[in-house]
Amino acid sequence: MTQYSAKVDDVDRSILAVLEADGRISNADLAARVGLSPSPCLRRVRRLEETGVIRGYRAVVDPAAVGRSLRVFAGVRLVRHTRADVVAFERAVVRLPEVVHTHHVTGHYDYLLHVEVADLAAYEDFHANRLAGLPGVAAVTSYVTMKTLPAEASRAGGRSRG
Known part of the structure; x- marks a missing residue:
């Protein structure tokens, strides 16, 4: 079971919502969408990955x-x-x-x-x-x-x- 060492705040939730919709978004675009500059945004994404909040990225394949x-x-x-x-x-x-x-x-x-x-x-x-x-x-x-x-x-x- 993953233990989360960091709390998830509203900015993190915004980042997660954008990444769930588009996991391939660039950091610059992600930062602009959530109202951060690129460096702090990237630090937050990395922290979310390291703590297990973000478990991975994948391709969604059309079953048909x-x-x-x-x-x-x-x-x-x-x-x-x-x-x-x-x-x-x-x-x-x-x-x-x-x-x-x-x-x-x-x-x-x-x-x-x-x-x-x-x-x-x-x-x-x-x-x-x-x-x-x-x-x-x-x-x-x-x-x-x-x-x-x-x-x-x-x-x-x-x-x-x-």
Whole structure:
């Protein structure tokens, strides 16, 4: 678990918001957007990186462009919740390339998986031949995504930003 040695203030939050929207922004542009000069801005970004607040930078790939146009959320319930069963399931599920994110959740399901595959036939094969056979799986409920809103629209309450 990461420990944060520095407090995050409003300026840091502004920096983080800009970087979340555009992780490739130049330091000069970032500084201008948050109202700092470049040197203090860079020092803050480096501190946020060093303390683990910023965990990394990555490319966001269009799933359809790489043959994974079907997005499914799968709720998984385990048969038992012993430590050994949980560990066995987690070790197996993170090895499945179709699983983009695995969330251990509370509520009706034990895990919520974000799965991306080519099409419904590929998901049917994945579900029947890989997911349902993982250690400890009692049941899987699948939710096929019809549309995904961009993050900006989600944060703005569904409103378009100019």
